[in-house]
Amino acid sequence: MEHDRIYFPGNPWPEGHPVERFRWSAVETDGDVWFGIHLKSARYYSERRVHEDEDDLSAWASPTLWNNYHSCTISTSEWHGGGFRVCEAAEFSPEFLDGLELLVDPNPETVEDWEDLAFQSYVLGHDNVAKHKIRFERIGDSKRFKIIWVGAHAQSYFGDDEFTQEFSVSMSSLEFPELNCSSSYRSSNLENASGMVCSHVLDEQAPILYVSRDKNEGMWRFLCGPEDHKAEQSREITLGEAARIDASLNALDEMSPGIGAARESATDEWTPFIL
Incomplete structure (x- = not known):
């Protein structure tokens, strides 16, 4: 898996898509640290055009459908006030974060309102993402980190709320976020x-x-x-x-x-x- 890309296994681009924007923020709320992430991909077809050769492809495998929706956004802030808890503010440091792996929304079937999910998304229309596993790896003794992130996607825009599709993200070098007060x-x-x-x-x-x-x-x-x-x-x-x-x-x-x-x-x- 190459860095600074997002992958949707089974879609028409097995090589993935470039990440155009990635914003990582930290905010202190009632003594706890919460992370926010905003990801936007380049256009799905920015590196390679794919033409549809078969008539019976699923929506997930159809290049025509992906082309119609252009690019993806997965965000804790674009459409709602989301985010996910990391630790107590007193613990927050590059040393604490190094090697930390967080599970975010691991059981979306228990969520009554999709607005309560940490992330909202636009992949093939306004869909839903959950079951995130996000790992932070410090680069040497610096204040920069790699992020390895995998999650599950539901094609809610088409009426399917089952989280059956996967996605993954690999970011190579991101600055440790300054802690802001909520x-x-x-x-x-x-x-x-x-x-x-x-x-x-x-x-x-x-x-x-x-x-x-x-x-x-x-x-x-x-x-x-x-x-x-x-x-x-x-x-x-x-x-x-x-x-x-x-x-x-x-x-x-x-x-x-x-x-x-x-x-x-x-x-x-x-x-x-x-x-």
């Missing part, structure tokens, strides 16, 4: 207030440079710039989650509806304006 938003009453963030920020392609509050509903928006964004580029986020991405947002905690703030770069001060 209550990162200065105004605790706004910690869980909902807002919208653009996918460019969430996928770490760009910093937050434009913030606004709708003058009618008061909805917060955290964007990479003032340009219009398509609906499919918007994701729901809490203010606490946004502040963990960029702590400078705390300076805007008293911003009223109908007001916005912008800056030229992530190191500049926020400049308020009226919408």
Whole structure:
């Protein structure tokens, strides 16, 4: 298994697919450390086009079907506030993590609401993943780690909730995540207030440079710039989650509806304006 790839055994690409983005985060909640992971693959056909030669292929083996869904995302944060517990905060260190193997959602049949799973996924449509085994291996004495991750996939988008398909991920060198406090938003009453963030920020392609509050509903928006964004580029986020991405947002905690703030770069001060 090569590094920095995701594999779906039995699909049309036995060589797997490149991982385009992988974000690994750690947050302290009530004295415990929880991990978040966001993975996005390159397009399934980015390295090799596969044509369908047979008419009776299963959905899992059909290149046409995989091509229609383009790429996969498996995430603890893209569609819900997921994640998984690692240890007590006092234990958290590179030494503790080295060689640690975690089982996440090992018994999905006992879960009543799929929203309670640690991860949500988009593979062949919005499916489900569970039965994860995630292992962390330290690289020498550095603060970098390899991650070996295997799990099971259910084709829920097609009405099949049985976790019969497998996937695996191998990442070669990831930075040990800095531990953040779960209550990162200065105004605790706004910690869980909902807002919208653009996918460019969430996928770490760009910093937050434009913030606004709708003058009618008061909805917060955290964007990479003032340009219009398509609906499919918007994701729901809490203010606490946004502040963990960029702590400078705390300076805007008293911003009223109908007001916005912008800056030229992530190191500049926020400049308020009226919408």
